[in-house]
Each structure stands twice: as structure tokens, then as C-alpha cells.
Amino acid sequence: MAPSAKSVPQHVAIIMDGNGRWAKSRGLPRIKGHEAGAKAVRECVEGCGDLKIEYLTLYAFSAENWQRPKSEVFALMRLLEKFLKEKTPELLEKNVRLQAIGRLTNLPEACQKQLHKSIEATAGNNGLTLILALSYGGRLEIIDGIKSLLRAVELGHIDKAMIDVEMFSKHLYTRYYPDPDLLIRTSGEMRLSNFLLWQLSYTEMFVTPKLWPDFTKKDLLAAVEEFGRRQRRYGAV
Numbered sequence: 239m240a241p242s243a244k245s246v247p248q249h250v251a252i253i254m255d256g257n258g259r260w261a262k263s264r265g266l267p268r269i270k271g272h273e274a275g276a277k278a279v280r281e282c283v284e285g286c287g288d289l290k291i292e293y294l295t296l297y298a299f300s301a302e303n304w305q306r307p308k309s310e311v312f313a314l315m316r317l318l319e320k321f322l323k324e325k326t327p328e329l330l331e332k333n334v335r336l337q338a339i340g341r342l343t344n345l346p347e348a349c350q351k352q353l354h355k356s357i358e359a360t361a362g363n364n365g366l367t368l369i370l371a372l373s374y375g376g377r378l379e380i381i382d383g384i385k386s387l388l389r390a391v392e393l394g395h396i397d398k399a400m401i402d403v404e405m406f407s408k409h410l411y412t413r414y415y416p417d418p419d420l421l422i423r424t425s426g427e428m429r430l431s432n433f434l435l436w437q438l439s440y441t442e443m444f445v446t447p448k449l450w451p452d453f454t455k456k457d458l459l460a461a462v463e464e465f466g467r468r469q470r471r472y473g474a475v
């Protein structure tokens with residue numbers, strides 16, 4: 239049964255965790271877990287489209303992930319590039335608009351090129367907005383936001399007395415999107431891992447023990463249904 243429109247979150251954010259464990263439990267190299275994870279991404283994007291969710295942000299590569307072995311980082315970047323190249327026609331067909339947040343200039347040149355190509359190709363779509371967090375760190379984003387605000391003050395565009403929550407939000411990578419309503423984390427870990435630290439202030443959390451490659455549309459629906467049962471009070475009574 240599909241949840242009622244009222245209970246559907248406008249913005250879902252996901253920490254896709256457990257690819258490595260999924261592979262290890264099968265005696266496979268870690269990259270096989272990431273490949274299976276990419277298949278789960280496809281299914282999840284489709285599921286969000288079916289549920290008429292407007293924004294989906296996926297934590298695909300953190301600023302800290304650069305510390306992983308070079309071979310894994312390289313394989314992940316190749317996988318991302320391949321995924322974008324292969325799936326852009328499908329994104330177009332499904333009316334998905336691709337966006338990205340993070341320190342994107344840290345990505346390998348080929349990856350950046352493909353990313354911008356896919357973003358441009360899907361810019362006119364008005365269905366689901368799929369936001370990939372790449373080389374993304376929540377603390378770095380806040381630092382970048384502060385620098386951007388300081389620049390605006392120096393240039394005389396704003397007075398520092400005008401700085402408030404709303405204005406600061408407009409200097410973050412996520413300035414074009416509403417805050418997530420629902421955060422899903424797979425593999426049972428109860429951490430934020432430096433993801434959207436500012437934006438998740440009043441987001442409902444859903445943690446599932448399932449490893450990311452095993453996450454299906456059914457699991458997405460279960461999370462959305464659970465979200466529909468939550469009472470959001472934003473600090474009020």
C-alpha cells in the first residue's frame with residue numbers, strides 16, 4: 239500500500255553504509271560491495287520517483303573517504319564515473335534532475351567532467367532531484383559557508399547584523415534545497431558521520447540493520463511509513 243501524500247517526506251537523505259561488510263560476508267573484494275551498492279542506488283532512485291519524493295540526497299563519498307586505500311578510492315571514482323555515464327539516459331527518461339554537493343574540485347578530472355555533463359543533461363527535468371554528496375564533509379561545508387558570508391560582508395553585500403539562520407543557510411552547498419525531512423542510515427550504525435550537520439537539525443532518523451546493497455524499495459517504503467507515524471514538533475509542544 240502506498241503511503242498518503244501527507245506522510246511522504248519532501249526530502250530524504252541517506253547514509254549508504256555497509257557495502258564493505260556486504261562484500262566481506264560473501265568473501266568478495268570491497269569494490270564488489272560498492273558495485274552492488276550502485277545497483278541499490280538505482281532501485282532507490284526509482285522508489286523515490288514512485289513515491290513522489292521531491293529530493294533525495296545520497297552520501298556517496300565523504301571528505302574523510304579519501305583516507306581509504308588508494309585502490310579503493312580509485313575504484314569508487316571509476317564506479318561513479320561509469321554509473322553517471324551509463325545511467326544518465328535513464329535519469330532523463332525518469333525525469334530525474336541530478337545535482338551534487340561537496341568539494342567537487344577534489345574529484346578526478348574525468349569524474350568532474352562526467353558529473354557536470356550529467357548535471358547539464360538533466361537540468362531541465364522537474365521530477366525527483368537527486369543530489370550526490372561527493373567529497374562532502376558537514377564541517378567543511380560550514381567552514382565554506384562562513385567564508386562565503388565573510389566575503390559577502392567584505393564586499394558590502396550584507397551587513398553582519400543581518401546574519402541569521404536563514405541567511406547562513408543561503409551560503410551552504412544546499413542553499414537551493416529544503417532541509418531533509420527523513421534521514422535513513424543502513425547497516426545499523428547510529429552516527430551522523432559528518433553528514434549535513436546543519437541541515438539535519440530537525441530531521442527524523444530511521445536506522446535499519448540492512449546493509450546498503452540489500453536495501454530495496456520495500457525498505458524505503460517501510461522508512462517512509464515510519465516517518466508518517468512520527469510527530470514533528472520542532473522543539474515546540
Ligand code: FPP
Nearest residue numbers: 254255256257258259272275276298318321
Ligand atoms: C559505505 O560503505 C559506502 C561508501 C563509502 C560509498 C558509497 C558508494 C556507493 C553506494 C556506490 C556508488 C555510488 C553511486 C552514487 C554510484 P562502507 O564501504 O563504509 O561499508 P563498511 O562500513 O561495511 O565497510
